Amino acid sequence: xxxxxxxxxxxxxxxxxxxxxNCTYTATGYPSLFWYVQYPGEGLQLLLKAxxxxxxxxxxxxxxxxxxxxxSFHLEKGSVQVSDSAVYFCxxxxxxxxxxxxxxxxxxxxxxx
Amino acid sequence: GAGVSQSPSNKVTEKxxxxxxxxxPISGHTALYWYRQSLGQGLEFLIYFxxxxxxxxxxxxxxxxxxxxxxxxxxxxTIQRTQQEDSAVYLCASSLGPSRTGELFFGEGSRLTVL
Numbered sequence: 001x002x003x004x005x006x007x008x009x010x011x012x013x014x015x016x017x018x019x020x021x022n023c024t025y026t027a028t029g030y031p032s033l034f035w036y037v038q039y040p041g042e043g044l045q046l047l048l049k050a051x052x053x054x055x056x057x058x059x060x061x062x063x064x065x066x067x068x069x070x071x072s073f074h075l076e077k078g079s080v081q082v083s084d085s086a087v088y089f090c091x092x093x094x095x096x097x098x099x100x101x102x103x104x105x106x107x108x109x110x111x112x113x
Numbered sequence: 114g115a116g117v118s119q120s121p122s123n124k125v126t127e128k129x130x131x132x133x134x135x136x137x138p139i140s141g142h143t144a145l146y147w148y149r150q151s152l153g154q155g156l157e158f159l160i161y162f163x164x165x166x167x168x169x170x171x172x173x174x175x176x177x178x179x180x181x182x183x184x185x186x187x188x189x190x191t192i193q194r195t196q197q198e199d200s201a202v203y204l205c206a207s208s209l210g211p212s213r214t215g216e217l218f219f220g221e222g223s224r225l226t227v228l
Contacts, residue, residue, distance in 0.1 A: 004155075032214050043117065043219035044204070051214045089155065098211040099144060100169070103155035 002027040002094045006104035009087075013080055014112050021075040021107050023064075023090035031092040033057075033066055033073040034101070038087045047075075047088070085111045115139075119205050119220035126195055127228050134190045134223045138207030145188050146217065147180060148204040156204065162188060163211060195227045 007022040025031065035047040035057070048057030050066035050073065057064050062077045073090060090104040118137040126132050138145050147159040158172040162182045170180070177196075182188040192199055202224050206217040 036217075041221070043221045044206075044217075045219065046216045049214065049216075093213050095213070098213050099146070099161050099163075099208075100158065101156075101217065105155040 002031065002092060002102045004090050004092055004102050004104040006088075006090050006107050009106070009108040010110050011107060012110045012112065015082055016079045017111075019075070019077040019080045019084075019109070021088055021090075021109070023073045023075065023104060025071050025073065025090075025092050025102075027071075027092055027094050027102075029095040030068070031094045033064070034091045034093070035062070035064055035073070035075050036089045036091060038089065038106075040086070044089065080109075080111050082111045082113050085109055117205055117207055117218050117220035119203075119223050121223055122221065123224045123226075125226045125228065128197060129194055131191065131193045132195055132225060134192075134203050134205075134225070136188045136190070136205030136207075136220060138186065138188070138205070139218055140186075141209070142207035142218070143185065143210045144208045145182060146206045146208075147188070147190050148206065150202045150204055150222070152201075159190070159203075192225075195225075197227045200225055200227045 003026045032051045034049045036044045037047045038044045048059040050057040053068035055066045064075045087106045087108045089106045091101045120135045145162040148156040161169040177193045180190045202222040204222045206219045
């Protein structure tokens with residue numbers, strides 16, 4: 001079945017560092033791919049998405065490119081801030097579903113000033 | 114309301130008791146989802162509603178778990194005879210409708226602790 005694998009956390013970086021959180025997936029065809037973020041004390045919210053190969057999703061300085069050849073959707077940001085500290089979840093929705101999301105385990109990001 | 118509302122935010126109960134968790138989705142959202150989030154784990158799908166119907170309840174862990182949705186709006190997740198392994202954060206989400214590309218909007222969750 002479909003699955004999502006994320007790098008384990010926590011990931012600890014200094015402010016203004018470059019961020020990469022790896023996400024790879026297993027799915028048939030062309031799933032839709034998502035990054036959700038959960039800030040402390042808040043509900044999960046959509047950060048960005050990509051729905052076809054080579055698409056780049058971007059929001060709040062974060063980017064992720066849908067790479068079919070490597071089945072990856074890595075999250076990147078050029079210069080992180082303390083306010084980016086949160087848990088980040090990679091997820092996919094397969095071609096045979098219009099509602100079911102398959103989730104990664106989440107990666108906790110800690111940014112130190 | 115403006116967002117998805119869940120109550121209670123925290124619930125501590127004794128093993129064997131029944132609990133009810135409530136979710137009030139965004140107005141106009143026809144799709145509603147329940148997930149369970151255990152410490153250090155991803156989100157575990159429990160049940161999906163489209164309107165008042167539940168076409169997929171495959172994620173409910175046992176027959177102690179049930180959910181209903183009335184009036185195409187509020188949903189209640191009921192756990193009977195709670196066990197310690199039921200301790201987790203229960204998340205509710207809603208969306209405009211089923212969609213391969215659509216966004217889910219989440220509540221802040223109900224943290225359940227079973228002693």
